[in-house]
Amino acid sequence: MRKMLITSLAIAIAASLAGPRAFADSSDSARVGDIQYGNALDPTGWAPLLWADPRGFSWLHAGMMRTPSGVLYAYPPQRDDKSSPLYKNSDWVYSGFLQLGYLHLGGDTHAEFFRQYAGWKSGMALGLFALYADNPKTGQYVEFRGSRLSGGDQYYRLRAGQYGSYRIEAFYRNIPHDVTTNAYPLWNGIGSTNLTLPAPLVPGGSTPAEVAAVDKTRTRQTIGLTRRREGLSFEDNFYRDWTGYVSIVNEKRTGDRLWGGPMYLNYILPDNGGALETARPIDFTTTDVSIGLRDVGAIWQFQLAYTGSFFRDHKNELDYQSPFALRNVAGVPQVANIYQGQFSLEPDNDYHNLRAELSRSLKWNGQLSLAAAWGTMRQNDPLLPPVTCTGTGGIFVSPSADFTFNCADWNTSAALSQQTANARIDTGLLDAKITLHPFPKFGWHAGLRWYREDNRTNYLAFNPLTGQYGYIAENGSQGSIIPGQIGIFDPRNPLYSSYVTQVRAIPFGYTYTVFDTGIDWRVSEHNTLNLTYSFDRDQPKYRERKLVNEQRIKLSWVDRALGKGTLRLDYEFAYRNGGPYDYDPYEPFYSTALPGFVTPPLGNVAFTTDAMRKYDLSNRIEHKLHATLIYPIGDTATISAIAYATRDDYGAAIGRQATRNRGFDLSWDWQPSPLTSISANLGRDDSSLNFSNVADNEDITGAPGRDDPSLGGPLFPLANQWQSLDHERDYNAGLTLRHDFGRVRADLSYTYTYALGKIGYVFASPGALPITQQPFVDAAGNAFPDNHYHINTLQLGFDIAFSRMFGMRVFDIFETGSFADWHYLGLQDNLVIDHRIYTDLGPQPHYSANLVGVMLNVKL
Amino acid sequence: MQNGGARTAVALLMLFAVAASLLVVRHAAAQVAHPATAASALTEQDFSRMLPAMTAQAATNADDSNPHAAPLPASALTTGDFKRMLPRTDMRSDADANAHPHAHAFIDAGAATSFDGAPIAKNPLAPDAIAIGAKSCVACHALENVQASHSLHVQAFRAGAAGTGAAAACESCHGPGSAHAKDPTKPGLIIAFTRDAKAPIDAQAGVCLACHKGGARQDWIGSVHQQHQLSCTDCHNPMARLSPEGVLAKNSINQVCATCHQDIRDKFNRRSHMPLPEGQMSCVDCHNPHGTLSADLIKTDTVNETCYACHAEKRGPFLFEHAPVRKDCLTCHDPHGSNQQALLVLPVPMLCQQCHTMTGHPNDLLTRAGLATGPAPDERLMGRACLTCHTNIHGSNNPSGSRFHK
Incomplete structure (x- = not known):
């Protein structure tokens, strides 16, 4: 019966695909995604089949040979020397393996870090089902691999084809991702598009104490998602050197994620505003299509590829209720229902990319490559109305200061200048590269690359119903707390004719040009030097700089005979500068650029300080050093070591100023015989990042000098400058040990991770702080509490062979961890803090979890 | 249950230690028992012993003329x-x-x-x-x-x-x-x-x-791995x-890459990471080690296009874009791993405050006084910090979403 099933599976797929072909070559490494199939139980997807053959690799020499760089090859796994025929006199032979058993979880099995991407579940589990059948005479094969930890964590993949000719592949997989296992959402309807408050809370009418009372009844939930992917692909060498392929992959992503919910600032207005941590639904479908053609000739190589991706979000919005009442700081209280919040979730989008690449072999062992690509991403989703409220929002102060707005003028799509987004970005790529080796010891290469991203989105925030520009900020809450801060500009109304608000979408785009050239020089048989120079020119649109240049020199030295080892040493120096820096390039998209805008007598409040330099555009000097050493020890061991250091200095008085990173890793691998292997590793990484900022002088925002952007001026006094100092240190260690005792094989692995994060700060005066009263200044200190992330994982397993065919695996995975992050500090005591509601308690401060498994191994 | 798990693990560890203590003895025996671990200098006798089939055939081949006659070096x-x-x-x-x-x-x-x-x-x-x-x-x-x-x-x-x-x-x-x-x-x-x-x-x-x-x-020729003198058989x-x-030369793609890129492997052990240690992904999902036209062996024309392959919802385009997001995901994220939530390169709000110095609430120095345990709790610091309000940070498609509130 078993053979019949296997036979049916193999023959049904392979027989329909038979036929002679010429060369073909699958190109997994050129495809994005679905390369790896494994899970937390077996990350390799092949572990049960990796016990080494006691005979080793060769009768002619002891041990294993080393890679050209000096790493020992692993001993080949033990396999039956002869595969079984599928049936009597069949040309098809097969081999297979089944591992099936029971997993039992204990301890804090809901700990976030234990199951972040692992769908552990007590119960039956399929460790691995692997089946391979081929016909040595025709070169046809069928291969299947699958594993299942739980319904949310499983994969199955089938491949069939003929060597060098064609291949068909089908897969199905579920990938879990638990975002938090420690969530206590307040709202009903988590996972839907409508979050409503539980009784007895009243939207817009509940006090923090009332919300906190309900908070006590919340139950712990997991917020996370599952990616279900299925795909089918076919590749065929259909004519001589020509290969075509087509693939389609569909993903259904479902679940939920932590999300937000603003109702204006609370920190500055106690018992007012609202900051809500909600959860949003995930209900996505993405279909990816790839079609390609390539020709691999002796001289010419050609590729033409189309990639299409079609994303659909089946839940386009999130509505949520805020329980808190808003209070206007002046005037008559608002009467609209400004407690209903709304988010637009991601729009559907379509993506197309067409790419052609042509290479020609040249004399002198050279190659010329030319590539061109065109792409476009588009979406045209219907736009939601600016608000969902009904009634009158805003604030009435006096007849001459009537800052109210009629929700009816803004809560339908008639309030929009266009009904759909009509957003589009086109991309283009041209790339040319030439490589020549006129002498055996000397090579030269040069390349020129041009890439452009052209954003064609053009949206004007204009309400044809009111003739006003702009939008209603924060669901109407901001303008219902602070008079006049609705978010609208109206050149006809003096109350709004000086209001600065964004009125157009900013179509960010850029053109990126890179020229690089370099030489390779083989100084001696085992020594090679590479010197590369590159010049990058970035021309961003509507950014603080219109031109950013970076020059980079990289020197590499490869010594393949450093004693017995191989050393690879790289040093890079980069210098980035560019054109003038405009601290406020967004003005054309704000109301200040519209006709009728009235500049106030005191001028507009400066957008930011002119000393600010955004770090993706600022001047920078970079040094990078990286060394890799692989050093054989005797015939059975290898030491690998890397050391690295990076130093970046940014030319910024305000903004990112410097980063530093240095670290090392040391590994030792020993395989004294096919029966035993041991490896250990140890690493440390230190990084730091400093940046500076300056708090604006809020006393001056209504006084002369408020339009002065200079650092040290009245709005941005030096006394308000501050600096943040981030420092992280990571330790990693690991140990693996495997030994074959004969009938019993044992494996042990241990992983240690410790990360320590420190954030300190210094400030020139209390003016840098949000609250300048002395008790709060005293409480500020000079650093946040340390963050840490500390995980120990120990795995121990025994494989016991009962016969050639049957065996058993018993294993235990024990993990313990501790965690601290000041973002969550104190939330354990109360998830409701004034007008703030939190959902996530954060990862568990301490946990230990244990997994025991007993699996039956069957060789097929 | 936690203690039970610990006891189980300790017991298994002790059992393993006992077993491992036998290892050295067994290893010594294995040196003799396994031909593959014997001395490497081969003698004619060795050759004859190891290749009995060949020596048995020698007689029948004795009269064959050698078609490859040529001067032979000493051996x-x-x-x-x-x-x-x-x-x-x-x-x-x-x-x-x-x-x-x-x-x-x-x-x-x-x-x-x-x-x-x-x-x-x-x-x-x-x-x-x-x-x-x-x-x-x-x-x-x-x-x-x-x-x-x-x-x-x-x-x-x-x-x-x-x-x-x-x-x-x-x-x-x-x-x-x-x-x-x-x-x-x-x-x-x-x-x-x-x-x-x-x-x-x-x-x-x-x-x-x-x-x-x-x-x-x-694009192998000229790629960084080619320039670094890697042979195909290194991997x-x-x-x-x-x-x-x-x-592969090792059991998985990730193990192969970690041979040299140990620092990157370590990053996957951090608090937030791509699911490589869990076997759900490999380095080659994003990088083509054989060479590409893009920097860092990224498979697509830009980093963002590679990210969009899985995170298609981030592709947009959105009505309101966040400039660094549109340009390069790596401005804020380290795709290999981070000690912050969601692969961020710095904790929020510090991540945001590197750029956002705008007049108003973004540019205050937030301190431990603003934590939930402090005297002046501040939503800009706790939980998701800035992202509690500026939630649609990757771009908003809402007409009122220019600041990603909607």
Whole structure:
């Protein structure tokens, strides 16, 4: 019966695909995604089949040979020397393996870090089902691999084809991702598009104490998602050197994620505003299509590829209720229902990319490559109305200061200048590269690359119903707390004719040009030097700089005979500068650029300080050093070591100023015989990042000098400058040990991770702080509490062979961890803090979890 | 239950320690018991002992004329020894056969696979050598043959041989074997792909690219791995099946990459990371180690396009874009791993405050006083911090979403 099933599976797929072909070559490494199939139980997807053959690799020499760089090859796994025929006199032979058993979880099995991407579940589990059948005479094969930890964590993949000719592949997989296992959402309807408050809370009418009372009844939930992917692909060498392929992959992503919910600032207005941590639904479908053609000739190589991706979000919005009442700081209280919040979730989008690449072999062992690509991403989703409220929002102060707005003028799509987004970005790529080796010891290469991203989105925030520009900020809450801060500009109304608000979408785009050239020089048989120079020119649109240049020199030295080892040493120096820096390039998209805008007598409040330099555009000097050493020890061991250091200095008085990173890793691998292997590793990484900022002088925002952007001026006094100092240190260690005792094989692995994060700060005066009263200044200190992330994982397993065919695996995975992050500090005591509601308690401060498994191994 | 788990683990650990203590003794025994771990200097007696089949055949081959007669360098074995030991080649040995070892491959309707027509690699260190066929190779490399049989690569060659008869399968990669057969201990007479290989790295790669050029490897020349003198066999081992696919030198793609990129491997141990340690992803999902047109071996034209392959919802375009998000995901995220939530390179709000100095609430120094345990709790600091309100930070499609509140 078993053979019949296997036979049916193999023959049904392979027989329909038979036929002679010429060369073909699958190109997994050129495809994005679905390369790896494994899970937390077996990350390799092949572990049960990796016990080494006691005979080793060769009768002619002891041990294993080393890679050209000096790493020992692993001993080949033990396999039956002869595969079984599928049936009597069949040309098809097969081999297979089944591992099936029971997993039992204990301890804090809901700990976030234990199951972040692992769908552990007590119960039956399929460790691995692997089946391979081929016909040595025709070169046809069928291969299947699958594993299942739980319904949310499983994969199955089938491949069939003929060597060098064609291949068909089908897969199905579920990938879990638990975002938090420690969530206590307040709202009903988590996972839907409508979050409503539980009784007895009243939207817009509940006090923090009332919300906190309900908070006590919340139950712990997991917020996370599952990616279900299925795909089918076919590749065929259909004519001589020509290969075509087509693939389609569909993903259904479902679940939920932590999300937000603003109702204006609370920190500055106690018992007012609202900051809500909600959860949003995930209900996505993405279909990816790839079609390609390539020709691999002796001289010419050609590729033409189309990639299409079609994303659909089946839940386009999130509505949520805020329980808190808003209070206007002046005037008559608002009467609209400004407690209903709304988010637009991601729009559907379509993506197309067409790419052609042509290479020609040249004399002198050279190659010329030319590539061109065109792409476009588009979406045209219907736009939601600016608000969902009904009634009158805003604030009435006096007849001459009537800052109210009629929700009816803004809560339908008639309030929009266009009904759909009509957003589009086109991309283009041209790339040319030439490589020549006129002498055996000397090579030269040069390349020129041009890439452009052209954003064609053009949206004007204009309400044809009111003739006003702009939008209603924060669901109407901001303008219902602070008079006049609705978010609208109206050149006809003096109350709004000086209001600065964004009125157009900013179509960010850029053109990126890179020229690089370099030489390779083989100084001696085992020594090679590479010197590369590159010049990058970035021309961003509507950014603080219109031109950013970076020059980079990289020197590499490869010594393949450093004693017995191989050393690879790289040093890079980069210098980035560019054109003038405009601290406020967004003005054309704000109301200040519209006709009728009235500049106030005191001028507009400066957008930011002119000393600010955004770090993706600022001047920078970079040094990078990286060394890799692989050093054989005797015939059975290898030491690998890397050391690295990076130093970046940014030319910024305000903004990112410097980063530093240095670290090392040391590994030792020993395989004294096919029966035993041991490896250990140890690493440390230190990084730091400093940046500076300056708090604006809020006393001056209504006084002369408020339009002065200079650092040290009245709005941005030096006394308000501050600096943040981030420092992280990571330790990693690991140990693996495997030994074959004969009938019993044992494996042990241990992983240690410790990360320590420190954030300190210094400030020139209390003016840098949000609250300048002395008790709060005293409480500020000079650093946040340390963050840490500390995980120990120990795995121990025994494989016991009962016969050639049957065996058993018993294993235990024990993990313990501790965690601290000041973002969550104190939330354990109360998830409701004034007008703030939190959902996530954060990862568990301490946990230990244990997994025991007993699996039956069957060789097929 | 927690304690129970700990006890179980400790008990298993102790059991393992006992077992491991036997290891050294067993290892010493294994040195004797396993021929593969014996001393490497081979004598004629060793050879005879290890290759009984060959010595048994010696008598029947005694009268065969050697088609590859040439001066032989000194070695442990004499020319006569090898004459006697090697089986007669089952390939034609004339010049035409070596120039066109599979001339009929594309003509015969019965050709099995393209491997029928695999060319024989040229070995510049043995220019006069000629192919002798896999049967001769296997006579000595018997166990290699067994192990390689499980590799898809060799299976494919074998299928080719099945289609067209005797084939120079081994020699398609290792070059013609006659000179090596005469003097097997002299380095360089066969193209090797290991540490002691005499063939330059480029020449080794050239052998592989003779069949595997184009496609994913179209940009190998000039790639960072090529420039760093990596050979194909630094990452691949086609002589054994050590990985489910890809004829890798280790058990998985991630293990192969971690051989040199240990620092990157460590990043995957951090608090937030891509699911590589959990086996759900590999480095090659995003990078093509064989070379690409983009920096850092990214497969697509830009970093963002690679990210969008899984995070298609971030692609937009949105009505309101966040400039650094649209330009480069790496401005805020470290895709390999981070000690912050969601792969962020700094904790929020510090991440945001590197750029956002705008007048108003973004530019205040937030301190421990603003934590939930402090005297002035501040929503800009707690939980998701800035993202609690500016939630649609990757872009908003809401007409009121210019600041990503909606």
